[in-house]
Structures are given as C-alpha cells and as structure tokens.
Amino acid sequence: MLYFNPRGIGCNLCHGDTGKGKFITSYKHKAKNDKELKTITIASSDITNIDFKQFSKSINITKSKSIMPKYFLTTEEIESIYIFLKTQRSK
Numbered sequence: 161m162l163y164f165n166p167r168g169i170g171c172n173l174c175h176g177d178t179g180k181g182k183f184i185t186s187y188k189h190k191a192k193n194d195k196e197l198k199t200i201t202i203a204s205s206d207i208t209n210i211d212f213k214q215f216s217k218s219i220n221i222t223k224s225k226s227i228m229p230k231y232f233l234t235t236e237e238i239e240s241i242y243i244f245l246k247t248q249r250s251k
C-alpha cells in the first residue's frame with residue numbers, strides 16, 4: 161500500500177498506521193544561558209478527517225520549515241492514500 165511505501169519514507173512512520181497522528185519525538189532544547197532547558201515535543205495531527213484539497217496540497221507542496229518530507233505523487237496516488245485513510249477513520 162502506498163501509505164506505507166510511497167516513493168520516499170512511509171507516511172505511517174510519522175502519522176501512525178491508521179493516520180490518526182503519532183508522537184514522533186521529543187528533545188531538550190538548550191538555550192544560550194544553559195538554565196532554560198525546554199522540552200520540545202513533535203507529534204503529527206489526525207489526517208483521516210481533512211478534506212481532499214487540503215490533503216493533496218499538504219503532500220506535494222511542503223512548507224520549507226516542515227518536518228514532513230516533500231513527495232512527488234500523482235493525483236491518482238494521492239487519491240488512493242486518501243481513500244485508504246477514510247477506511248481507517250472508524251478503527
């Protein structure tokens with residue numbers, strides 16, 4: 161399935177096997193004065209419940225500061241991932 165094996169890193173690794181979002185990582189951010197240690201947590205949001213337009217835009221046009229890699233998928237490929245995620249919604 162494309163969701164697990166697109167041309168690039170699998171979506172499931174960051175979005176979870178059902179697309180409901182996943183805790184990715186957290187790390188301590190070291191500030192200049194060493195006293196302000198901040199914990200930064202990165203997690204992805206639920207992608208089973210967004211509309212197709214927003215969905216396809218997020219995949220092929222990625223903001224430069226995004227954690228998510230850029231993909232070059234065809235409309236058909238994006239559609240098939242989208243349909244797959246809809247079936248995961250109720251799980």
Ligand code: HEC
Nearest residue numbers: 166169170171174203204205207215218226227228229231
């Ligand atoms: C390296 C981790 C990573 C991978 C791999 C990844 N994503 Fe993401 N994705 C994210 C993060 C983090 C966000 C949250 C917004 C941001 O940082 O741009 C996101 C946001 C999104 C959004 C927008 C959600 C919204 O609410 O607007 C969609 C849709 C999406 N991803 C779909 C996918 C699909 C489909 C794939 C596989 C082809 C994929 N992602 C692979 C990390 C990832």
